[in-house]
Amino acid sequence: MNTDDELPTAPSFGPLQVVANKCTAGHCPTVYSTSYGTVVVQGYTVQPASAGVTVPDGECLVEVPVDLLTEATRNLS
Template identity: 60%
Template structure:
């Protein structure tokens, strides 16, 4: 898998691609303006909680599968 280099300029402005709520703050997938990346808002998990090693600077985000499927449809 290729590593994508991220910088602050590549992450703005965020535009919602998919979410499962009508309003408020909920798990959401955002486009970044960079066609190679998306940003995911969800519930943070630690590597210990998931039973895996997570490199420094990375986080695990838990989102509903339906949200991921909707994002894929909307980005296709």
């Protein structure tokens, strides 16, 4: 249990594997796979208030190109 002085810890995913990205430099939208059978998405931060949605603590909104998700889906199949 966390006390007020402790921050929740993020899960340890180990090394992420690139599934799809929009460049080769690593500084652009990317979809990664984890060893847990999930994906991690790197994208541009979207402020929930400007999007008209509420996001719970510990989550955030990111924007990525649709074709990146299409490529990731194809590569994960």
